[in-house]
Amino acid sequence: MTLALPSAPSQSPRRQVFVATALAAAAAGMVLAGMIAVWMKFRAGAPTRPSSDGLRVIKDWMSKDITVPEVATNTMFITFPVAALMAQWAVYSAKRRDSQHRSLALVIVFVLGIAIVNAQVAVYAQMKVGLAESAFGTLFYAITGTMLLLIVSGMAFTAVTFFRSVGGREDDHQVVSAHALYWYFLTAAFTAMWFFVYVQK
Amino acid sequence: MTTIDTHVGAATKSPGSSVVASIGQWVTSSDHKKIGRLFIGFSLIHAIEVAVIGVLFGLERMSPSSMQIFSGDAAIQLSSLYRHVLVLGLLAPLFIGIAIAVVPMQVGSKAIAFPRLAQYGFWAWLFGSVLVLVSEIANGGPGGGNSNMVDLFLLGVGLLTVGLLAASVSIATTILTSRAPGMSLDLLPAFSWSALVASITTLLSLPVAIGSVIYLYVDHTHAAIAFGGVNGINTWLGWAYSAPQTFIFVVMALGVLAEIAPVVARIRQPQRPVVLIGLGLMSAAIIGAVTQSSHTLNLSGSNSDKLTSTLLFLLTNGLPLLGVLVTIAASLLSLKEGKPKVSAAFAFASLGSIMILAGVAGSFLANIDKANVQDTSFAEGVTLYLVYGGLLVALGALTHWAPKLWGVVLDDVKLLGLAGLGLIGTVLASLPLYIAGFAKQPIDVVNGFHYGGPVALWNLLTALGSAAIILVVLAYVGLLISAVRAGAGATDDPWDAHTLEWSIPSPAPANNFASLATVYSSEPLLDAKPSQEVSA
Numbered sequence: 001m002t003l004a005l006p007s008a009p010s011q012s013p014r015r016q017v018f019v020a021t022a023l024a025a026a027a028a029g030m031v032l033a034g035m036i037a038v039w040m041k042f043r044a045g046a047p048t049r050p051s052s053d054g055l056r057v058i059k060d061w062m063s064k065d066i067t068v069p070e071v072a073t074n075t076m077f078i079t080f081p082v083a084a085l086m087a088q089w090a091v092y093s094a095k096r097r098d099s100q101h102r103s104l105a106l107v108i109v110f111v112l113g114i115a116i117v118n119a120q121v122a123v124y125a126q127m128k129v130g131l132a133e134s135a136f137g138t139l140f141y142a143i144t145g146t147m148l149l150l151i152v153s154g155m156a157f158t159a160v161t162f163f164r165s166v167g168g169r170e171d172d173h174q175v176v177s178a179h180a181l182y183w184y185f186l187t188a189a190f191t192a193m194w195f196f197v198y199v200q201k
Numbered sequence: 202m203t204t205i206d207t208h209v210g211a212a213t214k215s216p217g218s219s220v221v222a223s224i225g226q227w228v229t230s231s232d233h234k235k236i237g238r239l240f241i242g243f244s245l246i247h248a249i250e251v252a253v254i255g256v257l258f259g260l261e262r263m264s265p266s267s268m269q270i271f272s273g274d275a276a277i278q279l280s281s282l283y284r285h286v287l288v289l290g291l292l293a294p295l296f297i298g299i300a301i302a303v304v305p306m307q308v309g310s311k312a313i314a315f316p317r318l319a320q321y322g323f324w325a326w327l328f329g330s331v332l333v334l335v336s337e338i339a340n341g342g343p344g345g346g347n348s349n350m351v352d353l354f355l356l357g358v359g360l361l362t363v364g365l366l367a368a369s370v371s372i373a374t375t376i377l378t379s380r381a382p383g384m385s386l387d388l389l390p391a392f393s394w395s396a397l398v399a400s401i402t403t404l405l406s407l408p409v410a411i412g413s414v415i416y417l418y419v420d421h422t423h424a425a426i427a428f429g430g431v432n433g434i435n436t437w438l439g440w441a442y443s444a445p446q447t448f449i450f451v452v453m454a455l456g457v458l459a460e461i462a463p464v465v466a467r468i469r470q471p472q473r474p475v476v477l478i479g480l481g482l483m484s485a486a487i488i489g490a491v492t493q494s495s496h497t498l499n500l501s502g503s504n505s506d507k508l509t510s511t512l513l514f515l516l517t518n519g520l521p522l523l524g525v526l527v528t529i530a531a532s533l534l535s536l537k538e539g540k541p542k543v544s545a546a547f548a549f550a551s552l553g554s555i556m557i558l559a560g561v562a563g564s565f566l567a568n569i570d571k572a573n574v575q576d577t578s579f580a581e582g583v584t585l586y587l588v589y590g591g592l593l594v595a596l597g598a599l600t601h602w603a604p605k606l607w608g609v610v611l612d613d614v615k616l617l618g619l620a621g622l623g624l625i626g627t628v629l630a631s632l633p634l635y636i637a638g639f640a641k642q643p644i645d646v647v648n649g650f651h652y653g654g655p656v657a658l659w660n661l662l663t664a665l666g667s668a669a670i671i672l673v674v675l676a677y678v679g680l681l682i683s684a685v686r687a688g689a690g691a692t693d694d695p696w697d698a699h700t701l702e703w704s705i706p707s708p709a710p711a712n713n714f715a716s717l718a719t720v721y722s723s724e725p726l727l728d729a730k731p732s733q734e735v736s737a
Contacts, residue, residue: 016314020374023401027366034409034491038416057330131419135427142419146412199610 019121021178025185028150032095032189035143036196043201062136064201069126073198076119080187087180090161094173099165102176105161109183113155120148142198147193154186203530226357231306231709233317234606239323240298240368247290247330248592248674254669255585256628259664260646263657271647274289277344280645281435282337283620286444287588288450290330292402296453297322297368300396304372306702309381310711310719314374322368328363337734340448343434351421351431358438359414362407367399369407375483376400381701381723383398383720387477390596390700390723391470395456395480397483406490410441440493443580444564447587448486448521451557455528456480458550461601462700465547466539469724472531479531482524489517499570518565527559529554534555545616549597550625556590556631562633579638582631588612589627589670593620597679604691608708616680623673628664642660699724 046061090105123144129137161179164172219450227235258280261270271279313319332353336342341350374396376389390398417437419427430438440446459480463470470476482726498514500507533551540548563583565572574580596619598609634642640654694703703726705713722728 014373016378017577018375020315020318020370023373023404025372027370027404030408031412031415034412035416040410110701115277132424132426134424138420138424138427139416142416144416145419 015174017175018178018181021181025182029185029189029190031146032193035139035146036192039139039143039196040087042139046135049173053067062132066127066129066136067163068201069123070197070198072119072122073194076116077121077194079112079116079119080183080190083109083116083185084110084180084183085174087183090165090176091180094165094176097170099113099168099170103162103165104159106165106176106179109179110158110162113151113158116151117148117153117155120144137160143193143197147190148184150189154182157182212302213689214290214598220345228547229320231312231320233313233316234302234709236313236316236319236323236363237298237300238606239526240294240301240326241595243327243330243675244295244298244595245678246347247286249282249671250296251286251291251588252671252674254279254286255667256664257664258283258647259556262506262642262660265646265648265650265656267361269648274344274346274689275341276647277645278337278340278342280647281342281344281734282334282342284439284584285342285358286330288442288447289358289365290333292396292588292591293365293450294326294368295451295592297365297372298391299595299598299602300372300392301368301398301451302606303598303642303702304393305375305379305395306705306709307607307700307713308376308379309408309701309717310375311714312379313371313515313715314641315371315519318367319371321373321386322364322366322507325364325367326361327364328365329357329359329708332357332360337620343438344431346390348421351434353416355414355418355421359411359418360478362410362414362441366404366407366411369403371583373404374736377512377554381717384725388723391459391476391480392453392456394477394689395453395459398480398484399452399456402452402484402487402654403656406446406487407441408489409493410438413437413441415615416513418465432679440490442584444587445486445517445521446736448483448517448564449490449583451587451591451594451608452483453478454550454591455483455532457556457594457601459528459532459597460700461544461547461550463503463535463539463598464522464601464696465544467697468535469699469727470531471538472534473723475531476528479527480685482522482688484517484525485520487523489498492517497568497570501570512638514568518568518644522561523555524581525558526735529558543617545611545613545620546601546619546696548617549600549623550594551597553590553593553595553597553627556586556593556624556627560584560586560590567638573636576644578642578644582638584633585631585634585666586627589623589666592629592670592698593623593692594673596620596623596673599681601696602691602702603681603684604695604707605702605705605709607681607685607693609632609681610691611680611684616677619673619676619680622669626666626669626673628666629669633662633665656703665723694726697730699727704729 013051034116046059046124046199048057048059050056051058086108090102090109093102093105128138131137131141161175227239230236257270273636301313301319336350336354336357339346339350341354345351376393386598417434420426421430459470459476496513496517499510560583563586564578566572567583599606600616603609603611637654637659640652642652642656642659643650676683691707693707695707696703701718701720702709704718718725
């Protein structure tokens, strides 16, 4: 016998994409958090030696020949919140069913993503860190490369959201909200990475 | 009134359907029950694989100075493969598979959230597992001499980890977003609650392993300075195969016990909040996992050092142990208050849970500095208790949910014998390693060690234990296949159970529910039945 249960009213709106994005962002955050922790462990454990004048202690971590290009890294740092703001603008427009502004905001997010990738390439070109020369090089490329991968994933998310938007999905604000959440995550993740890798070094 | 339709959307067999078409359906299916069964099936194949390695290791260790089944390099490779497959090839995917198959039905959902993601998770895990196996065979695991194969090994570990994470996202999203109307989180069935706890803790801990894999890959392919090349792989990745990370993978096992016990006792779980808290407490293991440290209890040094050591030890080892104790005790308490009936599913689940308790308690003991068993085979014993205990619970879960997954009820009498053999096998495989650990038998080493004690006896018993596990798995699969072939039709609710999955036909139709029910308690089906429960 199959039991009959009382019927239910129609289901409340689901936010599957938003929740899944939050979970995926949390997982990606743990990837970076783990990598930053290893970075700090290596940095703390780097050998030290007295300077030639004997007045200072030098940590053999990042070679003195390497200079962090502050303009490019700080530009990236500033660009991320702007991109997140534009993503939020897309959410605001989506809730008002304003497809033109929603699409415009998403295009701007994508362009800002390209700018960030460009800045990262510039950082690589200017820093000239040797990948195989030191532990610093290995960790530097691994952690910034992972961040770059997350940014490219964000751009792919933006592209999908944009095409859904121009495809006429007027009631798509859940996906646009999830997209904004991902860019907030990217902003937070890059801020942490920027501080430990480019500021504290 | 909601009517429960028969097999909604179930595929009908056309006369021209072939084996190829059937395989195609399995490969491309987005039905969560098929995806779950794929995870379960391949995990059980891994179970036989690791048990065979366990037998070989036990035999090799019987005479560590003379017997040479494996040469030095092969022993290291196989030892790494053994630990890897035990945890990421068997324990974690087995319960993820059960959760994928069962959770959507339990929470009253027609489908799993993002079925293609769950499907991708399975294939990524499977291909990752195959890559790991191939690379290890070709001398590419930790300490391996074939550089390209070491790269392949790291790629495989990364891929299978991503697969497990994708499946976890799918499970957690289903529970968080696709519950039946009225089913708040506190009304979740115990197994679904454990699946939520396990999937979220997996999502917060296992990604750290991906970060390690990226570092190791970059280091190995370029400089091999920072992480020690091939020799650093176990150092940086070993935590993912060890306690306390393994505790996270057995949370669902305890959820199975908590689910089955009240059904067997024919009573509503009297201590339900306590059970949910117990399962939640086990998630404290995540602190030890992500910090990649066992946090041993060391009572030397200043008072501040002692306090810090004690707090960290209790947080990472004590809380999970407390969680296991609370869950088992509260689950078994329902037997006392109800009128329990004999059930093979419960026998598997309870015996397996006690084995898990032995593993978690062993890990607690191993992390007391003065016990002096670190870097000994004691840790292997912990892993085997957890994995084989988890395997027994999983067989209990499969027995319990077989009517929904395959439309059959398995023979209780034969299964009770298998549960007993499984218990003996688990104890034989694990306990001698505890004892040998106290005698300083080294971990992950099969040759060239000496200690005072019957080396041959302990390791022979371990080999026999693993052999018994092979028998249990093979016999169980045989019984299941023969039952499915016999087509013994199960009724919709053969156990007189409490949760939503038992309101639909057996086997469960493709879309589970014809229409959705409103849930008012944690035992919605019991609410709809004439009162038969035993008064507490």
